[in-house]
Amino acid sequence: MINVIIKRDKDKVAKGIEIKGHAGYGEYGQDIICAAVSSLALNMANSVEEFTDDHFEGSVSDDGGYFSFSFPDEVSSESQLLMKSLILGLQNIQRDYGAEYINFRFREV
Numbered sequence: 001m002i003n004v005i006i007k008r009d010k011d012k013v014a015k016g017i018e019i020k021g022h023a024g025y026g027e028y029g030q031d032i033i034c035a036a037v038s039s040l041a042l043n044m045a046n047s048v049e050e051f052t053d054d055h056f057e058g059s060v061s062d063d064g065g066y067f068s069f070s071f072p073d074e075v076s077s078e079s080q081l082l083m084k085s086l087i088l089g090l091q092n093i094q095r096d097y098g099a100e101y102i103n104f105r106f107r108e109v
Contacts, residue, residue, distance in 0.1 A: 003019070017086065018068045038067070
């Protein structure tokens with residue numbers, strides 16, 4: 001299962017995200033849920049880097065089972081939109097494929 005932790009401040013502004021695990025959907029190497037989650041997460045990180053001036057911290061594991069991304073400072077409206085888009089995409093995957101493959105938690109930071 002993929003566990004997604006969305007880190008928000010007291011005003012519900014998304015300040016980061018942590019994604020752990022593998023969905024286990026289908027055969028190894030053919031997991032379309034893991035591929036979709038990875039694509040959305042990496043595209044969001046690349047978009048923040050390319051299209052905003054926001055400072056961020058991030059890491060990813062070599063096996064693809066871990067992704068972490070956070071904004072230690074203020075978050076621009078552009079980055080906030082990119083984070084909302086990522087969360088929407090991940091929620092759509094859960095809706096379409098089921099909660100047995102992807103789970104969400106929210107944490108105040």
